[in-house]
Amino acid sequence: MFKVNENYQKLPGSYLFSTIGKKVSAYSAANPDKKIIRLGIGDVTQPIAPAIIDAMHGAVDEMGCAETFRGYAPDLGYEFLRSAIVKNDYQARGCDISADEIFVSDGAKSDSGNIQEIFAQNNKIAVCDPVYPVYVDSNVMAGRTGTYDAKTEMWSDVIYMPCTMENDFVPEFPKETPDIIYLCLPNNPTGTTITKAQLQSWVDYANKIGAVIIYDAAYEAYISEENVAHSIYECEGAKTCAIELKSFSKNAGFTGVRLGYTVVPKELKCGEVSLNAMWARRHGTKFNGAPYIVQRAGEAVYSEAGKAQLKEQVAYYMNNAKTIKEGLKEAGYTVFGGVNAPYIWLKTPGQMTSWEFFDYLLENANVVGTPGSGFGPSGEGYFRLTAFGSYENTVAALERIKKL
Amino acid sequence: MFKVNENYQKLPGSYLFSTIGKKVSAYSAANPDKKIIRLGIGDVTQPIAPAIIDAMHGAVDEMGCAETFRGYAPDLGYEFLRSAIVKNDYQARGCDISADEIFVSDGAKSDSGNIQEIFAQNNKIAVCDPVYPVYVDSNVMAGRTGTYDAKTEMWSDVIYMPCTMENDFVPEFPKETPDIIYLCLPNNPTGTTITKAQLQSWVDYANKIGAVIIYDAAYEAYISEENVAHSIYECEGAKTCAIELKSFSKNAGFTGVRLGYTVVPKELKCGEVSLNAMWARRHGTKFNGAPYIVQRAGEAVYSEAGKAQLKEQVAYYMNNAKTIKEGLKEAGYTVFGGVNAPYIWLKTPGQMTSWEFFDYLLENANVVGTPGSGFGPSGEGYFRLTAFGSYENTVAALERIKKL
Numbered sequence: 001m002f003k004v005n006e007n008y009q010k011l012p013g014s015y016l017f018s019t020i021g022k023k024v025s026a027y028s029a030a031n032p033d034k035k036i037i038r039l040g041i042g043d044v045t046q047p048i049a050p051a052i053i054d055a056m057h058g059a060v061d062e063m064g065c066a067e068t069f070r071g072y073a074p075d076l077g078y079e080f081l082r083s084a085i086v087k088n089d090y091q092a093r094g095c096d097i098s099a100d101e102i103f104v105s106d107g108a109k110s111d112s113g114n115i116q117e118i119f120a121q122n123n124k125i126a127v128c129d130p131v132y133p134v135y136v137d138s139n140v141m142a143g144r145t146g147t148y149d150a151k152t153e154m155w156s157d158v159i160y161m162p163c164t165m166e167n168d169f170v171p172e173f174p175k176e177t178p179d180i181i182y183l184c185l186p187n188n189p190t191g192t193t194i195t196k197a198q199l200q201s202w203v204d205y206a207n208k209i210g211a212v213i214i215y216d217a218a219y220e221a222y223i224s225e226e227n228v229a230h231s232i233y234e235c236e237g238a239k240t241c242a243i244e245l246k247s248f249s250k251n252a253g254f255t256g257v258r259l260g261y262t263v264v265p266k267e268l269k270c271g272e273v274s275l276n277a278m279w280a281r282r283h284g285t286k287f288n289g290a291p292y293i294v295q296r297a298g299e300a301v302y303s304e305a306g307k308a309q310l311k312e313q314v315a316y317y318m319n320n321a322k323t324i325k326e327g328l329k330e331a332g333y334t335v336f337g338g339v340n341a342p343y344i345w346l347k348t349p350g351q352m353t354s355w356e357f358f359d360y361l362l363e364n365a366n367v368v369g370t371p372g373s374g375f376g377p378s379g380e381g382y383f384r385l386t387a388f389g390s391y392e393n394t395v396a397a398l399e400r401i402k403k404l
Numbered sequence: 405m406f407k408v409n410e411n412y413q414k415l416p417g418s419y420l421f422s423t424i425g426k427k428v429s430a431y432s433a434a435n436p437d438k439k440i441i442r443l444g445i446g447d448v449t450q451p452i453a454p455a456i457i458d459a460m461h462g463a464v465d466e467m468g469c470a471e472t473f474r475g476y477a478p479d480l481g482y483e484f485l486r487s488a489i490v491k492n493d494y495q496a497r498g499c500d501i502s503a504d505e506i507f508v509s510d511g512a513k514s515d516s517g518n519i520q521e522i523f524a525q526n527n528k529i530a531v532c533d534p535v536y537p538v539y540v541d542s543n544v545m546a547g548r549t550g551t552y553d554a555k556t557e558m559w560s561d562v563i564y565m566p567c568t569m570e571n572d573f574v575p576e577f578p579k580e581t582p583d584i585i586y587l588c589l590p591n592n593p594t595g596t597t598i599t600k601a602q603l604q605s606w607v608d609y610a611n612k613i614g615a616v617i618i619y620d621a622a623y624e625a626y627i628s629e630e631n632v633a634h635s636i637y638e639c640e641g642a643k644t645c646a647i648e649l650k651s652f653s654k655n656a657g658f659t660g661v662r663l664g665y666t667v668v669p670k671e672l673k674c675g676e677v678s679l680n681a682m683w684a685r686r687h688g689t690k691f692n693g694a695p696y697i698v699q700r701a702g703e704a705v706y707s708e709a710g711k712a713q714l715k716e717q718v719a720y721y722m723n724n725a726k727t728i729k730e731g732l733k734e735a736g737y738t739v740f741g742g743v744n745a746p747y748i749w750l751k752t753p754g755q756m757t758s759w760e761f762f763d764y765l766l767e768n769a770n771v772v773g774t775p776g777s778g779f780g781p782s783g784e785g786y787f788r789l790t791a792f793g794s795y796e797n798t799v800a801a802l803e804r805i806k807k808l
Contacts, residue, residue: 292660
């Protein structure tokens with residue numbers, strides 16, 4: 001008789017955003033006259049930039065002609081895309097990363113869920129708290145997190161690094177020594193980040209204790225301050241301790257196009273074993289490449305026209321961030337983030353829990369946000385709003401919130 | 405100090421098709437004047453059908469307009485595609501499968517590699533021998549296969565079901581009881597298949613012993629005989645024991661477009677645990693949907709124009725299969741398959757090993773095929789040719805082979 005992976009049964013509740021989706025659907029069904037504004041899930045709203053649309057049309061045409069048709073892509077991504085990535089995202093910033101260290105994928109969510117597979121089960125993971133749920137949940141599914149305590153909402157074998165207003169949202173080196181450290185910077189959900197000097201201290205720490213940093217740089221395009229690193233490889237020594245995950249979802253609006261990449265430096269080793277070779281083997285065995293059309297779209301992100309158009313798109317969302325932040329301040333809220341990231345993290349008013357505030361905002365302002373506690377216990381009492389709505393909706397949402 | 409997943413180190417050599425690719429590249433580099441014909445990897449060569457190209461252009465345009473832009477897709481696939489699948493691939497064949505049992509993915513390779521994750525580690529898998537390497541390799545990576553014996557090329561904890569000319573390539577119920585049974589029908593690599601009655605006996609067997617069948621139906625579109633099932637759900641009782649994997653790569657040429665789906669019936673349970681719910685959780689946590697443009701392409705596969713165009717495309721490849729099969733017979737080879745599948749499986753001549761014949765064919769006819777032994781020990785002494793080349797190349801390859 002077959003047996004199922006029992007770790008799945010340990011997962012409490014459903015995936016955060018599925019729960020929110022269901023709550024909002026139920027409210028909508030009961031109140032069909034209300035116009036709901038969604039500033040919850042980190043999904044973009046602006047259309048794909050013209051330079052990228054052109055590139056996709058061109059690639060679709062190629063797929064329709066025998067002479068230019070493309071079948072299976074190279075396992076690790078087309079050379080044209082990997083070279084564009086290396087040139088623009090790394091060499092231009094002085095990071096010595098080469099094309100055979102880039103692995104093109106169908107998105108950073110897949111990569112952040114799958115990357116744990118190449119590690120042994122008895123590694124101890126450390127995560128910031130609050131944190132993007134995929135890091136923890138994918139480790140739960142792999143049986144790496146011990147037992148769940150429903151009261152503290154914590155796993156016995158996970159090291160939590162609280163990031164709250166008390167420590168300016170800067171994670172501190174944990175007391176217990178971790179093997180794998182997940183860092184998402186600029187941070188989802190808090191919208192805050194750390195300086196390059198602070199990141200360097202994390203790289204030094206990881207090298208000292210022999211840990212791997214899984215560095216999620218999905219929000220890198222939103223960095224506006226000078227002293228913040230765009231890639232962990234800007235830090236000395238990162239190539240022996242860090243894997244970097246990148247997404248095209250936020251800088252180019254690819255949430256529905258699906259493209260990402262992961263950097264695994266060849267210098268990153270466990271004894272004689274190359275993690276680059278392991279990830280290549282994982283890709284070669286369980287993945288068949290991102291669509292050709294989508295890889296051409298990714299290439300267009302790095303064209304001159306593409307870059308100019310996307311700079312405008314990022315500025316558009318960051319103007320929303322400013323609108324939210326200033327509006328909330330005016331309304332008397334305590335707010336964080338929104339400077340180097342498209343997320344605003346607010347302290348819930350009047351001792352409300354995160355889910356109480358979720359219901360309050362949904363019912364009274366018809367605005368959907370994300371409860372901070374959904375990202376981990378230290379998120380309790382906080383709430384996330386995203387800058388990815390349209391400008392008009394963002395302004396309207398803030399008008400409603402100010403009136404509460 | 406972090407530790408890696410040591411199961412990866414147990415994998416012998418590299419992924420089969422990577423090895424072939426390297427061998428061919430080396431030969432090409434050393435013999436730049438030779439025109440190589442590739443009938444090795446199962447990659448298609450015909451361009452995407454016009455109805456699908458039109459649908460993709462339409463979807464690209466939608467992504468470029470604010471009013472029609474689509475962000476994150478529903479985790480499990482767009483309703484328009486899941487409904488089209490249910491209507492055409494199941495209800496039309498009398499199979500009672502509903503849209504919430506369909507999980508749209510980026511391809512059957514990903515699904516066939518990932519599906520083992522929802523099962524416990526101590527399940528015993530059974531595979532046909534020879535077999536598509538992903539089934540075994542993904543289980544090796546998960547630590548489910550025991551130790552590898554380089555001499556027999558077998559894993560200690562895998563049940564092998566030899567499929568050779570001696571048993572007409574029909575797998576027999578193994579002596580040892582399996583928990584998970586992988587069946588790919590019509591079969592890759594042998595190009596053979598079994599009757600619906602024979603498949604029914606596998607379903608009955610699985611239900612009797614409490615095993616799950618992972619049924620890979622990637623080549624279903626090539627079935628030409630009446631008494632062969634297009635879906636395992638044509639068999640009575642399959643919904644309590646079978647998961648079906650489907651690909652758009654072979655029926656619609658989507659190897660570079662990337663789309664597939666998996667069917668997990670709600671009736672499939674382990675005690676009270678629903679495998680449908682587990683796979684939904686896996687999708688929700690580690691995957692973010694197939695691209696909108698690609699899902700619209702998938703929808704067009706089921707349009708009237710799409711169906712007509714793809715029927716022609718399948719006929720084109722099956723004409724190649726006939727050309728190969730008849731040509732090889734004329735040249736004195738013993739050949740199998742090619743009637744319900746786009747693969748021809750031949751017995752290597754003169755006691756050559758599969759790899760010896762690979763080198764012989766590459767060097768003397770400049771034709772690339774796939775060594776049968778690369779698919780498992782019982783594939784030794786066999787060789788696979790695919791019908792996915794162009795007609796001109798297929799004819800030219802056969803002319804060369806006949807002259808050997």
